[in-house]
Amino acid sequence: MISIRGLRFQYKGAKRAALDNINLDIADGDFVGIIGTSGAGKSTLTYALNGIVPHHFTGDFYGQVLVDGMDTVDSSPEQLSAKIGSVFQDIDAQMVASLVEDEMAFGLENFGVPRAEIGGRIDEALAMVGIGPLRYRMIRSLSGGEKQKVAIAAIVALRPSIVLLDEPTGELDPQSSRHIFSMLRELNERFGLTIVVVEQKIMLLCEFVRKLVVMEQGRIAHAGAVREVLAHSDEMEAIGVNVPRVVTLANRLRAAGLYDGPLPLNIDEAEVMLKTILSTDYAD
Numbered sequence: 001m002i003s004i005r006g007l008r009f010q011y012k013g014a015k016r017a018a019l020d021n022i023n024l025d026i027a028d029g030d031f032v033g034i035i036g037t038s039g040a041g042k043s044t045l046t047y048a049l050n051g052i053v054p055h056h057f058t059g060d061f062y063g064q065v066l067v068d069g070m071d072t073v074d075s076s077p078e079q080l081s082a083k084i085g086s087v088f089q090d091i092d093a094q095m096v097a098s099l100v101e102d103e104m105a106f107g108l109e110n111f112g113v114p115r116a117e118i119g120g121r122i123d124e125a126l127a128m129v130g131i132g133p134l135r136y137r138m139i140r141s142l143s144g145g146e147k148q149k150v151a152i153a154a155i156v157a158l159r160p161s162i163v164l165l166d167e168p169t170g171e172l173d174p175q176s177s178r179h180i181f182s183m184l185r186e187l188n189e190r191f192g193l194t195i196v197v198v199e200q201k202i203m204l205l206c207e208f209v210r211k212l213v214v215m216e217q218g219r220i221a222h223a224g225a226v227r228e229v230l231a232h233s234d235e236m237e238a239i240g241v242n243v244p245r246v247v248t249l250a251n252r253l254r255a256a257g258l259y260d261g262p263l264p265l266n267i268d269e270a271e272v273m274l275k276t277i278l279s280t281d282y283a284d
């Protein structure tokens, strides 16, 4: 469980706060996507969750962030990493070993996991992420999507309850991006991990996450279930966040009084919506 109350953070020397009056709860087992334009504060919010803010970046910090009951100000990022595992944007910089197995063992050793347990923990995490066959591969021989999965498996091996990812598909093509999100859904639904992901690709978020947080200039502009948030598509477009065209179409049809059913998030659902609307022409 994550609970953020009245959070404000201003980097030292910055003219304005990177985070301003943030209030947010994330329940255990939730799958949350964070979206917003460049500079909106998405990465800073992830730093506030894993303790990098305020421990590694100096600045003015107000408010409270609790991660599974641990106050991020009173706990070190190392202590917090037992609860919340972070996969950063630059995974190449995060990886230290040449071999997949060694990369995973490195994190576990650092975490103080007894040697006898390490092999089993690596097996478990590779299976959860669905990349068992990559265990003995050289990391430099992997595709971008495979590397991303290894980075995620290395974090999952530490058995956090929350996995936090900052743009995990930034470098990936559409198909590999979907693979990453399918895998995150599996971790969420099958293994109960709470997933919090910063992502620019709105279609992926609409398809996979349950809740959306939209950020604008350090604040939360909207937060809630995906369809609830997308009902505000005009406001999202106004702050520079593109929404799927099917959503804009549905919201306009709603505003015109032509439709009051559920918001479609993809072409199939849009087809159902249009059939519902058009069928009224033929009703007696």
Ligand SMILES: Nc1ncnc2c1ncn2[C@@H]1O[C@H](COP(=O)(O)OP(=O)(O)OP(=O)(O)O)[C@@H](O)[C@H]1O
Pocket (backbone or CB within 6 Å): 011, 012, 013, 014, 017, 018, 036, 037, 038, 039, 040, 041, 042, 043, 044, 045, 057
């Ligand atoms: N180390 C820093 N020192 C001073 N200001 C910073 C620092 N890092 C970020 N900022 C500022 O804080 C604000 C929020 O930045 P942040 O990186 O969190 O946004 P973002 O939404 O993740 O952007 P992007 O999508 O471009 O990564 C921006 O105005 C940025 O210039």
